[in-house]
Amino acid sequence: MSAAVQGLRMTLRMPREAEEPVEAEVARQGDEDTLARRALAGDRAAWDALVARHHRRVVVSLLARGVRVDRAHELAQETWARLIQQQQRGLLTELRLPNLALTQAAFLAADDARRSRRESISGAVEELPERQHPVDPSVSAERRLLSEEQLSRAHAALAQVSPSARTVFLLACDGQELPHAEVASRVGLSVQRVRQILCEVRKKLRSALEEETHA
Amino acid sequence: MLKPHLTRDSAEQYILGALSPEASAALEAHTLECEPCARLLQEEAVLSEQLQEVAQSFPREDRVIRPARWHVRRAAAGAVGAALAAAASLALVLLPGGRAPHPSGVAGRATTTAALELEMGAPRAIVVACPDLATQDSCMQAAEERGLLVQYPWGTGEVPRYEARTGLPEGALSARHPVSL
Numbered sequence: 001m002s003a004a005v006q007g008l009r010m011t012l013r014m015p016r017e018a019e020e021p022v023e024a025e026v027a028r029q030g031d032e033d034t035l036a037r038r039a040l041a042g043d044r045a046a047w048d049a050l051v052a053r054h055h056r057r058v059v060v061s062l063l064a065r066g067v068r069v070d071r072a073h074e075l076a077q078e079t080w081a082r083l084i085q086q087q088q089r090g091l092l093t094e095l096r097l098p099n100l101a102l103t104q105a106a107f108l109a110a111d112d113a114r115r116s117r118r119e120s121i122s123g124a125v126e127e128l129p130e131r132q133h134p135v136d137p138s139v140s141a142e143r144r145l146l147s148e149e150q151l152s153r154a155h156a157a158l159a160q161v162s163p164s165a166r167t168v169f170l171l172a173c174d175g176q177e178l179p180h181a182e183v184a185s186r187v188g189l190s191v192q193r194v195r196q197i198l199c200e201v202r203k204k205l206r207s208a209l210e211e212e213t214h215a
Numbered sequence: 216m217l218k219p220h221l222t223r224d225s226a227e228q229y230i231l232g233a234l235s236p237e238a239s240a241a242l243e244a245h246t247l248e249c250e251p252c253a254r255l256l257q258e259e260a261v262l263s264e265q266l267q268e269v270a271q272s273f274p275r276e277d278r279v280i281r282p283a284r285w286h287v288r289r290a291a292a293g294a295v296g297a298a299l300a301a302a303a304s305l306a307l308v309l310l311p312g313g314r315a316p317h318p319s320g321v322a323g324r325a326t327t328t329a330a331l332e333l334e335m336g337a338p339r340a341i342v343v344a345c346p347d348l349a350t351q352d353s354c355m356q357a358a359e360e361r362g363l364l365v366q367y368p369w370g371t372g373e374v375p376r377y378e379a380r381t382g383l384p385e386g387a388l389s390a391r392h393p394v395s396l
Contacts, residue, residue: 057233061264063230064257064260064264066257069246069253069256070247073255144266151263154269155273155274158273170270173266173270173271197225199224199231202266203228205269209262209265
């Protein structure tokens with residue numbers, strides 16, 4: 001009985017191309033999940049794939065925190081080393097990338113900044129610059145985060161972009177770190193064109209965000 | 216050795232990962248020596264982080280699709296589990312489990328399956344929420360006559376439920392006064 005139903009389902013679905021992206025999505029999602037699961041089980045190949053996919057994002061997040069490029073690369077390497085170490089000790093119960101790596105990298109960057117400041121000042125505590133002006137880490141974090149108004153402005157700007165460009169942008173930037181080649185194959189464009197579109201959208205959103213800060 | 220200063224474009228390309236390895240290495244080496252260029256690169260990185268935030272908070276189109284005659288369709292859910300799994304990424308389909316399948320013939324199931332398949336394919340369904348159990352039947356009928364989909368209160372987590380509930384569960388010990396055990 002279920003075979004008959006299955007057969008019917010397949011004949012019904014075959015002519016519909018609209019279904020394909022959905023299935024591809026499911027397959028890719030499954031791929032991501034199995035990668036994370038294999039990495040949690042200690043599979044080096046899975047770790048390599050995950051690192052290759054998310055490394056750039058980690059480096060960029062460190063750059064955004066004002067870390068120098070060479071140090072950013074070192075810290076990103078250390079981030080992955082720590083995550084793998086934690087996995088080997090059995091301390092990782094689930095692997096949500098890239099957020100876990102970003103958090104770890106932020107922690108390492110803060111630690112690094114603290115240490116270098118301590119080392120640069122060998123004298124007494126009174127000589128520390130934050131003795132006079134206490135450093136509030138939330139200030140810089142707040143500056144990085146967007147205000148509600150900026151967000152809505154950016155959304156409005158994004159809504160005016162052509163639908164295909166918006167799709168490309170959302171695919172490339174939705175936090176799953178799809179490589180540009182993958183985005184290109186999904187929307188049926190060349191990688192060059194995808195990057196071009198990303199740059200255009202980026203320019204529009206930049207002006208939308210900056211407009212707000214000047215006002 | 217004097218290296219060229221960064222432009223916005225080159226910084227952007229670097230952030231996007233579009234530069235060749237040699238070019239990006241040269242760019243990195245330059246930012247280590249040149250403070251304004253390092254700041255430019257940081258600005259681009261901040262922008263890219265902000266764009267991630269924008270993309271993640273951008274409201275996606277409504278993807279909730281519910282079959283109209285849910286209680287009938289639910290009987291066929293077991294048979295089309297694979298179909299539902301495929302659609303689950305597109306549509307938020309909640310399957311309250313634990314009920315025996317509706318006794319119906321093979322032909323009946325086949326037609327409901329076909330109907331379900333077709334309905335899943337409908338893009339951008341208009342979703343009607345019937346707020347309470349009292350008006351559910353009339354609401355559902357009115358909506359179905361207009362060709363809309365109906366969302367049942369017991370089939371979803373989003374419809375507000377108003378339950379009367381007093382603060383402490385019965386038999387709970389009070390923290391305010393000493394309790395004799």
